[in-house]
Amino acid sequence: MRYGFVIDLKKCYGCYTCTVVCKAANHTPKGVDFAKCYQGEIGTYPSALRQMLPTLCMQCAEPECLAVCPTGATVQDENGIVTVDRDLCMGCKYCMVACPYGQRHIVPEWENYYPGAGDDLDQYQAYAKATWEEKNGYGVATKCDFCRERLKQGRQPACVEACPAKARYIGDLDDPESEISMLIRRERGFQLNPEFGTDPSVYYLPAR
Amino acid sequence: MILRAQSKWSWSIAAYLFLAGMGAGAYVTGVVADLAGWERPSIPAIGVCLGFPSVLIGCMFLVLDLGSPANFWRAWRKPQTSWIARGTIIISIFMILGAIHLGLWVWPFHILDQAADCRYLLSILGALFAFGTMIYTGILLGALRPIAFWSTAMLPLLFLVSALSTGVMAVILIGTLAGVAEEAIRVLEKADILLIALEMFVLLFYFQATHRVPESRASARLVLAGTVAPSFWIGVVCLGLLIPLGLELASVTAAEGSGATTVLGTLCGLAGGLLLREVILRGGVLAPLKAGRFEYALTNP
Numbered sequence: 146m147r148y149g150f151v152i153d154l155k156k157c158y159g160c161y162t163c164t165v166v167c168k169a170a171n172h173t174p175k176g177v178d179f180a181k182c183y184q185g186e187i188g189t190y191p192s193a194l195r196q197m198l199p200t201l202c203m204q205c206a207e208p209e210c211l212a213v214c215p216t217g218a219t220v221q222d223e224n225g226i227v228t229v230d231r232d233l234c235m236g237c238k239y240c241m242v243a244c245p246y247g248q249r250h251i252v253p254e255w256e257n258y259y260p261g262a263g264d265d266l267d268q269y270q271a272y273a274k275a276t277w278e279e280k281n282g283y284g285v286a287t288k289c290d291f292c293r294e295r296l297k298q299g300r301q302p303a304c305v306e307a308c309p310a311k312a313r314y315i316g317d318l319d320d321p322e323s324e325i326s327m328l329i330r331r332e333r334g335f336q337l338n339p340e341f342g343t344d345p346s347v348y349y350l351p352a353r
Numbered sequence: 354m355i356l357r358a359q360s361k362w363s364w365s366i367a368a369y370l371f372l373a374g375m376g377a378g379a380y381v382t383g384v385v386a387d388l389a390g391w392e393r394p395s396i397p398a399i400g401v402c403l404g405f406p407s408v409l410i411g412c413m414f415l416v417l418d419l420g421s422p423a424n425f426w427r428a429w430r431k432p433q434t435s436w437i438a439r440g441t442i443i444i445s446i447f448m449i450l451g452a453i454h455l456g457l458w459v460w461p462f463h464i465l466d467q468a469a470d471c472r473y474l475l476s477i478l479g480a481l482f483a484f485g486t487m488i489y490t491g492i493l494l495g496a497l498r499p500i501a502f503w504s505t506a507m508l509p510l511l512f513l514v515s516a517l518s519t520g521v522m523a524v525i526l527i528g529t530l531a532g533v534a535e536e537a538i539r540v541l542e543k544a545d546i547l548l549i550a551l552e553m554f555v556l557l558f559y560f561q562a563t564h565r566v567p568e569s570r571a572s573a574r575l576v577l578a579g580t581v582a583p584s585f586w587i588g589v590v591c592l593g594l595l596i597p598l599g600l601e602l603a604s605v606t607a608a609e610g611s612g613a614t615t616v617l618g619t620l621c622g623l624a625g626g627l628l629l630r631e632v633i634l635r636g637g638v639l640a641p642l643k644a645g646r647f648e649y650a651l652t653n654p
Contacts, residue, residue, distance in 0.1 A: 154644070176653075185647035186354075196647045209498060215437035216427040235427045236420015238361045239437050245499040245640060247651040251420045284420030337642050341498045351645055 147206070147225040147346060148291055149318035150305075151325045151334060152199055154352040156312035159184065159197035163304035163313065167201075170292065170303035171280075172273035175256045179248070179289035180304050196352050199313075201304065202227065202248040202289035203337065203345030210240035210249060210286075218286070225318075225346055226291050234285035241286065245341045250287050252277075291315065318346060356571040356650050359500060359637045362418075367630035369415040370490050371519070373444065374512060375626060376407025377483035378520015380451060382541070384476040384483075395533045396541070398458075400524050404479075405451030407523075408444060408486065436493040443489055447482035454479055487516035500637040502572035507559040508633070514555050518548035519626035522597065526619040529612050538615065542601040549598045549622075556589075568640045576636040585632045593625015 159182060167173070167180035183198040208227050211219040218233035219240060241249040255274045257266060266274060281287040292302035296315075300306070305313045316325035325348070328334060334348035383400015391397060416425045428441040454475055491509030498504060525541050563573040576585050600618030604611075641648040 178653075181653070183642065183649040183652070185644070185649050187646055194647075196644070198642060198644050198647070198649050200642070212434045213436070213496060215431055215435040215441065217431040218427075233427055233430070234421070235424040237428070237437055238418075238420070239435070241361045242359050242500065242637075243497050246642065247639070247653055253420065286420070335644075337644060338640065341640075349644055 146223075146320070147318045148204065148296070149225075149316060149325050150201070150204075150291070150347040151314040151316075151328050151350060152347065153310075153312040153314075153328075153332075153350040154196060154198070155350060156310040157197050157199055158310055160309060162307050162309055163199050163201075166303045166307035167289070170295075171289075172276040173250075174252050174274075174277060175258050177250045177252060177287075179250075181247075198349075199304075200246060200248070200337075201347065202291070203246050203343065203347045204291060205343035205345045207342060207344050209243040209245065209341065209343055210288075213239045213243040215239065222293075226293055227288070228290050228293070229286045229288060231282050231285045236284045236286065238286075245338050245343065246345075248288055251285065252281070252283050252287065254283055354641065354648055354650050356568055356638045356641055357652070358572070358575060358635055359639055362634050362637075364631060365414045365418040367627060367634050369411045369418070370512070370630040370634075371627040372407045372411030372414065373490065374487050374516030374630075375519040375523050375623070376404050376409075376411065376451075377447065377486040378516040378518070379407065379523045380404025380447075380454075380483045380520070381480050381517065382521050382524045384480045386537075387476060388473060391537065392534075395531075396524060396528060396537050399527045399531065399533070400520075401451070401454050403520075403523050403527065404483070405448055405455055408448055408451065412444065412448075436489060436496050440486075440489040440493055443482055443485040447479065447486050450475060450479040450482060484513070487513045494633070494637075497637075499568075499640045500572075501566045501569035501640065502563060502637050503633070505559065505562045507555060507562055511552070511555045511559050511629075511633075514548060514552045515626055515629055518545055518552055519623055521545045521548060522619040522622040522626075526616060526623070529615045529619075539605055542605050542615075545622075546598060546601050546605070549594055549601075553594055556594075566640070568638045572636045572638040575638060576632055581632055581635045584628050584635070588628030589625050589632055591625075592621040593629060594622075597622035597625070 161182055163180040164178050164182055171179055173179060180201045185196045185198055187194050204226050211221060211227060216233045216235055218230045220230060221227050236251055258270060295302060302315055305315050314325050316323040320326060329348045332350045334350050336345045336348055379400045383397045387397035416422050419425055428438060432438040432442055488509045491512040494503040495508050521541055521544055525538055528538055560573055563569040575581050597618040600614050604615060639651050641650050
């Protein structure tokens, strides 16, 4: 099976819930967003148009990050999810420059969310820091993994579960009968920047 | 929408690219002088002495830039597809050969040094891997698809010519300071004039190749007229190309060269070589995300 995502740009109204709930679920440090949203704008008033673009790791079938990784730290599991083995990564940043979608992050150290507070972490931030250190650590590449641990428990990724517009779907791209495969076929789903030959597993449905 | 350049690789990577290229270029200069039968131990010795240590210092900059410097040894693991791993192997072999070559002067290995065949074999092998060291960095950057400014066949050529030129200049600099015979310096200066002229052409074609996609056009704008422009025009063009070219032309045409201008010209040229890497890295604009008619510039590049 190959996990895939569909994000319906018709439904998304740019509330950033995915960004925030991802932060809460993955305890990402300051400045790191696994589910970043971009604002797009074309034209000028009165014919200007805006469109949000929520992103996450595209879990490409042909990942650039995996091709350029010199240590073999980047691996693709049997479900198509790309992860980093922190015991092999040395933090060369090649994958960060190679990923066309900007989905790779290296955290040098935990930075306090509150400016000027130094090392004085409140209990919530201390918990987030401990969780981050346990799962990801510092000086090595980290990334979105479609909330793999939640998927193993039969739950949906945090961003899918929380999306108030129900604009996000997860499913099996290999199964032509799955909800996401049907959506992609019926509504002309497209991938971001197919010219890079990465074959992303995240599809978008056009807004209009 | 303003496209932005990558910020992951900056001055320490530029220092590495420069030192690795310069060291390999100096080594090739020394080896060619040795094969041409120049008097040892002057120019050949200086070239070989500069090679291995410069590359080693360059690699230290690279290692310090890693997220986990203590784990640098992991870099040898996957040479199938990654140019960092391939480059690590090339540069390691070059450093081993360079270190052996240096070691030939140390007792008791000087016996091997006397045997020219053995030394020449080592020189040719070392020069091969020196060329690998000069070229692979361009291929490494060129393998990155989202940065069209780097994904061009001209970049390895640019790095190669610049590496040879800065290598020759480093040898001229040390040779002048060490008081090597002037005739040898003049020959090297003539060679460097050709290399600088070639580098100017390569640079011209390098920018000509940026017209293809919006992100590479943005790179060209950034480098030629944007925030990187002062480094490019003052650093790369004036310091790196025009000043050394002018001073070397004056030196080879004058009846009697002056050591001070030679030192000044080569120092400017070396600074220009370092800034060339810096400019290329800072000009690496990332492709926008495209969704239908909308384009989105990456905001955390």
